[in-house]
Amino acid sequence: MTLAPTNSSARIVGDQRGTTIIEFAVVAPVLLMIIMGGMEIGHLGYVKGITRAALQVAARDSGLESNSSSQNAVDAALRDRIKTVIPNASISIQRRSYTDFTDVNTPEDFNDSNGNGLYDPNECFTDMNGNARWDADRGRSNSQGGADDVVLYTVSVSYNKIFPLWKLIGQPSTNVISAETTLRNQPFGVQSQQIGMRICP
Structure with missing residues (x-):
């Protein structure tokens, strides 16, 4: 024998009051993450733009004879x-x-005596930057160079994200961006020739 539902139980089953708050509780975290993510991406783009613009100004200033x-x-x-x-x-x-x-x-140039395409510690090389060791980049480190030299100017910026909540979902709490530009110094004098020294370990 099946009992017919009472008026009160039928009202409870059909009552939808309070469902909006439950739906909001489910949707709110996702919505907040989307909003915060959008703000972080926008801020990151802004910081990149400011960094690149500042780097271009600094690189041009660096290449002037008056700032050497x-x-x-x-x-x-x-x-x-x-x-x-x-x-x-x-x-x-x-x-x-x-x-x-x-x-x-x-x-830097080297004699690839074993033909493996890589520099090995026992191979002869031409030291172009004067540090007496083979380098994968022949540039002179921490140097603005002289007249008519080419300079690779790099800046790296690390800063805390706007919202510290990213750690809760396993994301880093900092943004790291870098920018670089390559410019030639003013020809305010005779360019010094970069003469390499042959070194055989």
Whole structure:
């Protein structure tokens, strides 16, 4: 024998009051993540734009003859421009100088005696940057170079994300971006030739 539902139980089954708050509780976390993600992406794009623009200004200033002896001031101005947007950013700056654009990111020459296409510690090489060891990049580190030299100027920026909640879902709490540009110094004098030294370990 089946009992017919009472009026009160029928009202409870058909009552939809309060469902909106439950639906919101389910949707809200996803919605918040989308909003926060959009804001983070937008902020990241803005920071990249500011960093690249500041780097271009600093690189041009570095190549001027009038600034050849004041690279620390140029770097300080670059940091100040970036920190107007991200005051607590950690900023690292690196310069590598080359004789020509074709030398940028090019390894030092070596005798590949065993034909494996890689430099081995016992092979002879031509030391182009004066550090007495073979390098995968022949540029002179931390150097603005001289007249008419080519400089690879790189800046790396690390800063905390806007929302600290990313750690809760296993994401890093910091953004790290980098930008680089390659420019030639003004020809304010005779360019020094980069003469390599042959070294056989």
